[in-house]
Amino acid sequence: MSTVEKKPLFRDLTGEDPDPEVTEIESLCVNCHGNGMTRLLLTRIPHYKNVVLMSFSCEECGFENNEIQPGGAIAEFGIRWKLRVEDAADLNRQVVKSDFTRVYIPELEFEIPAQSQKGEVTTVEGILARAISGLSQDQEARKKDHPEAAEQIATFVRKLQGLRGLETMWNLELEDISGNTFVENPDAPKRDPRCDKTEFTRNKEQDHLLGIYRKDETRSAMYLPLSPDTVASLPGSITPADPSQGSYDKLVADEVLQFATNCPDCNAPADTNMKLTKIPHFKEVVIMATVCEACGHRTNEVKSGGGIEEKGVKFEVKIATRDDFSRDILKSETCSMSIPELDLEVGGRALGGRFTTAEGIIRAFIDQLGNAPALQGDSPAVAKENLQMFITKLEEVLDCKRSITLILDDPAGNSYVQSLSDDPSKYDDGMKVEYYERTHEQNDELGINDMKTEDYEHAT
Numbered sequence: 001m002s003t004v005e006k007k008p009l010f011r012d013l014t015g016e017d018p019d020p021e022v023t024e025i026e027s028l029c030v031n032c033h034g035n036g037m038t039r040l041l042l043t044r045i046p047h048y049k050n051v052v053l054m055s056f057s058c059e060e061c062g063f064e065n066n067e068i069q070p071g072g073a074i075a076e077f078g079i080r081w082k083l084r085v086e087d088a089a090d091l092n093r094q095v096v097k098s099d100f101t102r103v104y105i106p107e108l109e110f111e112i113p114a115q116s117q118k119g120e121v122t123t124v125e126g127i128l129a130r131a132i133s134g135l136s137q138d139q140e141a142r143k144k145d146h147p148e149a150a151e152q153i154a155t156f157v158r159k160l161q162g163l164r165g166l167e168t169m170w171n172l173e174l175e176d177i178s179g180n181t182f183v184e185n186p187d188a189p190k191r192d193p194r195c196d197k198t199e200f201t202r203n204k205e206q207d208h209l210l211g212i213y214r215k216d217e218t219r220s221a222m223y224l225p226l227s228p229d230t231v232a233s234l235p236g237s238i239t240p241a242d243p244s245q246g247s248y249d250k251l252v253a254d255e256v257l258q259f260a261t262n263c264p265d266c267n268a269p270a271d272t273n274m275k276l277t278k279i280p281h282f283k284e285v286v287i288m289a290t291v292c293e294a295c296g297h298r299t300n301e302v303k304s305g306g307g308i309e310e311k312g313v314k315f316e317v318k319i320a321t322r323d324d325f326s327r328d329i330l331k332s333e334t335c336s337m338s339i340p341e342l343d344l345e346v347g348g349r350a351l352g353g354r355f356t357t358a359e360g361i362i363r364a365f366i367d368q369l370g371n372a373p374a375l376q377g378d379s380p381a382v383a384k385e386n387l388q389m390f391i392t393k394l395e396e397v398l399d400c401k402r403s404i405t406l407i408l409d410d411p412a413g414n415s416y417v418q419s420l421s422d423d424p425s426k427y428d429d430g431m432k433v434e435y436y437e438r439t440h441e442q443n444d445e446l447g448i449n450d451m452k453t454e455d456y457e458h459a460t
Helices: 124-136 139-145 147-164 204-209 228-233 322-326 358-370 381-398 440-445 453-459
Strands: 022-028 035-044 050-057 064-070 078-085 094-097 101-105 110-112 120-123 170-176 195-200 256-262 269-278 284-291 298-304 312-319 328-331 336-339 344-346 354-357 404-410 431-436
Touching: 094 124, 094 170, 110 124, 120 124, 124 147, 139 147, 195 440, 298 354, 312 322, 312 358, 322 358, 328 358, 328 404, 354 358, 358 381
Parallel strands: none
Antiparallel strands: 022 035, 035 050, 050 064, 078 170, 078 195, 094 120, 101 110, 101 170, 256 269, 269 284, 284 298, 312 404, 312 431, 328 354, 336 344, 336 404
């Protein structure tokens, strides 16, 4: 019985894979209207995400065009970046922008609307260079036919060139409803002092623009009543790992459920196991684990079994001795973390949701930083040295040679830190807990409408 080796759908370009799967499609040339060839390659940008590279060439007229499209799923939230450009290092920052990225420079009131350019991997200077090139196109013909408009465009181009030459400090704002835009942090793993990143919940119109429709928006006629046996047989439906135990429509504490999904790394078909468990003195959580047979990728994720709490929670945990490493920690996806002594600050999705220990959190930092792009390839030696020094400091923490304070801030209130007190219901001296009211911005990021009743009645 022959078996076929499974390969990831999106693979790295390496010498061990000399024959990558390239799809060729005969296409119409937009320049001469002849027949050209489009080549599609599914690959991965290391330490970023899956992408589809598209290359078109026409042998008749020589016209060529290259394009990049995201190959992964649309992010759960939209994203906004605001960068303050002060020196040449900021101009050299790498930028990954999608088709849905809106570019805005407030100092010049200059905007590049979303979907007016294709997605690309570029730099801050590259964004300016592309804008200057686009505005300068056909200037000679414009000077003859519309001299006034040509002069106005030339004046604006000089202003863009002034920004490129750093004649003054300026701001670059990027907004992407698909959440697939990225701006490099040259000071990583430290917090970026000149770049702010915020996430936001998309509205209905933005979801529709991305082709996302909610269940209540679809027509009921599209759905027919199905029997439980039919539903259980559908792809992606949740079924018990052991069909002889339990029912598919109820998640029992002692039952492991399994459903078909795709690997988040290579997008190959995989299975995800899910189990409901109870954390003492906290709440029920859902633990999910995925193992991909194609690429070997493993993920462990924790989701809160309940909804968003009324208040946010902030934990300050001292880590100085071996006993401190044994604390159980539940970190949700909305929980940000920081270590003031090391000037480290990361968002909630940096390590994802996980149920681990204080030692496990530190080791996860080391593993993620060890695979950072700055330690690979042709990155500057200074960036490599800074990251290596930071990893060394974290290893000193594990060896109890350096004490730190781990701060976990979860506006959703779904994170938990175990107390080492004899009475587990009370907090010990090594940790502080603060419950707080969320701000309007935090509610917006969590998708909560915090408008008061009287304000709503007044607005309507």
